[in-house]
Amino acid sequence: MGSIKVKQKSMIILNFIIGIVIAINIKNLSGNQTFVTLKTIQEIENQIEIERVEVENLNKLILEKKSNIAKYEIEIEDTGSIKSILEEELNNGKIITGFEDVVGDGVIVTISDSEREIEEWEYAEDFVIHDRNVIKVINDLKIAGAEAISINGERLTTFSEIKCAGPTITINGNTYGQPFVIKAIGNKKFLKSAMEAPNSEMNLNKYLYAVGFEVEEKDKIIIHKYSGQFEFEYIKEGD
Template identity: 45%
Template structure:
């Protein structure tokens, strides 16, 4: 009888212990918040973005430190930083398009087709359009063109190219055919962008008979942008 009583007491104690463990486990689980895979991905993206920003800031700091050293060196050697500032201004002019430049590259001449219309074609199919010029410009940019011009007009990010009747307008100046595109970059790569079997320019010639002439040169000259650039909407971000 005593043995049965002891077994009952031990069983009861184990039940109490098990119940206590379950309650404690539930309390511990409630203290944790589960994180979804999307949240983890978003956090990882935010961390990578911050790391990239830190890297950019470090690069900017290093650049400014080098510029400060250059100023100090100029002051010690010449007593003035005028030449250094002049070089910086010329660099900005070069980048922004306000300087005449030259270098190796390619010259392309586009003009309307001279053949007869095929059945089903329209007269517009045999004419050079603004879309044709823009596509070729983009192909050249993809091929590494550093500077571009159309009929002597410097092509910038703010430049417009649009059809106005039989002419094309760029930088508010209108030109008739032929349309001459100049590009500075690696001549062989630029030439391949125009003459490759699947290139847009070659398609204009083979399908519509448009005249596309091109040749590379060791010295392509491109004039500076002759207009003004005025931004109406953009402004520096606050805190930058």
């Protein structure tokens, strides 16, 4: 009987609490208040963070523009012209976009098809260098800080394409066979470490399929400018 009385008391207390909660909710609703879910709160917080980052980027842009204006004003006071600054900015733009020859420390990565005999349970395509292998190497180099990259002499730009064409690879509209020689300018220690990391694209392929893979550090690498021409069909000058 004692346990029954305890359960009855517990039920009375529970019902009392539920009644209070319902009363509070009704009061909130009658006051034109709505409940905010955790998901809604998270969405609002994410939006606030996006706006915060946007404001931060705009502030950085404002500071950059103010710095440029101050630089122009000083140059005008000293020389009466900002021609030299504009020429410097144009040259930097050409370097960044690939329209200028560049030189610096870096690495040379050479990759080629495997020459190992293929076992009957293996796939022949795994022993051949594909565009996906080259693209992964390029991405690893970029992540490691490469500032300029070329493949078989073709300077990579924002618009460069890398695609398979049978046993060859087409880059910037030109087709090349293996071996593929990739030059990258940047911190040569970082670049070499990225290439030779245990889980890197080419180290795995070298271990599994014996593909050709060599990385050389160089104190002076010359990467020539992009030699083609861009023809824009859809991009128009902004108003």
